Amino acid sequence: MASIDDLFKKPYTPGSKRKLEISQDPSAVYKATKVSTNGDVKSNGKATVEDEEDDDDIEAGPALPLEETKDGVGDEEGRFFGGGITTDTADALNYIDELDQGDEAKYRQKAEKIDASWLRKVALNFERKISKNSELRAKFDNDPQKFMGSEADLDAELKALSILSDHPELYGEFAKLGCVTSLISLLAHENTDIAIDAIEIINELTDEDVEAEQEQWDLLVDAMLDGDLLNLLYGNVLRLDEANESDRAGLYHVLGVLENLSSRTAIVESISKNTSFIPWLLKRVQQKEAVVSQNKQYSAETLAILLQSSSQGRILFLGLNGIDILLQLLSPYRKRDPAKGTEEEEYVENLFDSVTCCLDDSTGKAKFLEAEGIELCLIMLREGKMSKPRALRVLDHALGGPEGGACCQKLVEAAGLKAIFSAFMKKNDHQSTEHLLGILSSMLRSLPGNSAERIRLLAKFVEKDYEKIDRTMKIRREYASKVAAVEQDIQRERSNLSAQEQEDMADEWLSRRMDAGLYSLQTADVVLAWLVAEDEGAKKRIQDLLGERDEGLEVVRATLQEQLRSIDASAEDSDTMFQDMLATLVEHLQ
16 A cells, blocks of 8 residues: 555655745745646645635535445435535545555556656747747737736746656756757746746756766756856846845755856856856855845855865955955854854854865965954954854964964964963864864974974973873874774774775775874874974973883874875875975984
8 A cells, every 4th residue: 555655745855955944925935846747736835825716706605515426425324415525535535545455556557657758748848838938028028918828838837847856867868959958048037937947947957966877967067057057047146136035035046056066176167267156155145134044144155165166266255355354254253152053153154164265375374364364263262162163173274284384473473372272271072173283283383493483382382291292192092092993993804805805995994094083193193293303301201101001102103104105195286395394203203
């Protein structure tokens, strides 16, 4: 017997994709509908409003009783006029009865097969509806009543394309028939409701939750891009008015399409280079609202996605003074936390993400310094709550790399060592510990030798009977223990595999070691190695602590040597200065 869920299926919604939340009357928002395989239209959860009938056409009193059939519909005494059910209800009950009797095949025979032949019929109807609507609009430009019917027909045919998301194997044929170009052309339709529905269909077809092969997805998206999708999307951004509920939903779907397309780096670069989406998004996240709206939050998220994936986008963003603008938006949260679980909380998180991904090159670091980003992050470390771990992450990126020296010096000049070491001495979660170790490692790497800033840093490690070194060693032991446990499991697995199988498993094994804390262990050992090289008193303290577990400096040296080997085997554009630094530290650990 079929289950209730099979009989009354819920409308399709993508699984993990962000959902549009309807804040007002849902009937005001155009929602795509799906056509089931038997030709019925299933609503997408949208309420519909029936036209009011004229009072004169309404029949008073109860519905007429159902006629008796040979099986009998009414009850034994006929009290309820055939059971008090409508013909539609009786048909539904009969349908369920027949399913119970194993006659489901009878109904499946009525279902229309979704294949290339079906798609050609749909495509032909779709093109006819577009042509008819265009002709009537051109002919009766000043008389909307004459073309409104064709517009409704076009809208229904457009929404019917939603079912293609369940059949991605037809994407290539859909593009070959030219329907993709026609679909994209509707983004320029004079009726914004038609354009919004087209955008929603595009969002559904390109959604990450559609079970499409990469080749199928590429065929569809390439055809869309050839139809000038990006510029037409941007044109709709400019004409949609968020004061209107349906336009607000349309903008949401535009952002959804951008998120879908961002899975391909080349497309993101094209979005950054050939459209004005990044300037618009930067402007949108600044828009003042009493309560952070869904679209404002989604705009911040989309901006972060584009900046993370596009070097061209970051260059453009920095040229728009984006770092300074976002730091100003973040400034109110140095002491105040957004309410948990709200759009505002996600909005703040995404602003931090946008700043962070711009700090891995020299231009971003320079802009961050100019905007007094170091000072703002230090205030957040001292007084913030939700902002504190995010500020640590930002500082880790700002101070890191071969070009982080100026930021390292600025942190010391701004009296930041106290805030950093105060956080370091407390119990932290894994991410915060990783960022704190990264900050300390970067300062030891980048602060000039014998400079006042470096001497102040080393003094912090030595003061109070080397308590900061004791803390570093404690962290090292914790992560060394976790990594060792994983390595034992890997060793057992390795013994049962061939050489080829071991090579195939190498990446997975490395990932498991990283999850256990390998990176934090390596960074802690870099800090310890620097202290061994810099100060005899620190070296003796580290040796004594290692000796408590019958270990010596060779365990630290082994970690650094593994780092060196992994860098040698990685990409050609690896940080050669970091390699040289590790090699020098290894020599000091002999």
